Amino acid sequence: MTTRRDFITKTVLGSAGLMAGSSLMGMSAASYRRIIGANDRLNVAIAGLGRRLGAYFEPISMESSNVRLMYLCDVMESQRERAQVEFSKHIDYKPELENDVRKVLDDKEVDILINATPDHWHTPGSIMALQAGKNVYVEKPSSHNMWENELLVEAASKYGKKVQMGNQQRSSGHTIEVIKEIHDGAIGSPYKAIAFYTNARGEVPVQQKVPVPQGLDWELFQGPAPRREYTRETWDYNWHWYGWDYGTAESGNNGTHEMDIARWALKVDYPEHVQVEAAKRHFKEDGWEMYDSMLATYKFKDDKIIQWDGQSRNGYQTYGAGRGTIIYGTEGSVFVDREGYVLKDRNGNVVRESKSATNEAGTALGGGGDMSTAHMINFFEAIRGKADLTAPIDDANISMAMVHYANMGYRANSDFHVDPNTGRILNDKVMKYWSREYAPGWKPKLD
8 A cells, every 4th residue: 555655755756857957956955855754743832931941852852753843831921931042953944933732723734742840830731732633742740739640541542642751761761671670680679769869958038028030921821720829930940849830849840750660669559658858948038939859659469669859959969869669579670771781699799880861960960862862762652652651641650649648638638548449538627628729710620
């Protein structure tokens, strides 16, 4: 059978012959690629053009990806303009700039939404995209709360589109290698994992009401969140720490990655019990409004344990690195992070270590690197039916649940039991934080 690609190729080449090479031969390489690759091309839009922007340059600009960037969308004008300038160094055409993601989703030619907005937009924006017939790559955390966490999984199934979370270490070659070794018995039976993150973030300004910055659509930034007056520093990175309207604290910001690796290594799903110790311990009078130090303990069936040790503002590296996961087994242990792994026997002797040539960021702000590129290419190929998703949302959101359990336990100041089959919390005091208040008309719902 003649495929569409064969037809296009033969038609273009035939026309070129008839026209004595005047058309095709006069095309630029970019124009030629746009014609020849049209059969498999995916049209992409990015919403949210902040610090993760650098993660998208390579996978979108690679010729082998065969994608076209149609829209750069952000509620801040300067972000849109900056993103277009930065992308011009990687692609030879100009995507359209847009303020409102809903207008982007109205374009039927868009196949993919890359959702890199603030946390409170992740599930509502992703569900909007699914309802518009788009596939979604949603950065972590994929949900703001447990109610959204379940709803997004349901939406992906209902609308039949691919949804991948941006937990990019799932696409790390050395991580895949060592996790397979763990599952094959390299350290005996794994029984405990410590997922950790250490940083020395400084003081955060106390919020003060100020005029909305020029170029910012504050109404649209708030989107699903309850309405309030604008306060200084909020639209940029510090929304992470200014209460629960927009962010999910350090557990959602960075713990997602490490807890996901821990759960993957131990082959566990929902825990049976969660205990949380957390507090704000640094710069007591600054604007940071949630914990900056946390130790959360998750107990699973078969006496397996995961601990999340998150230190946002104390740079002491308890485990010898800024972030990573330690997995203990009956016959040895593994330390793995974004740079490589070390496998040791039960006596602590190094059996094998692997140093990756990765350029993925560790604790530094900003995004991009070979793991992110591989993760997104996997997403593209899954949409084409040529690969399975590395981090499908139904599995990724089990790891997300661990983030929400930690935050809920902290906010309720209570430990709690969980139904390990459903993920439901067996504690009314904690269940108060299962969902959130939404602005009128903004609560996500399925058709």
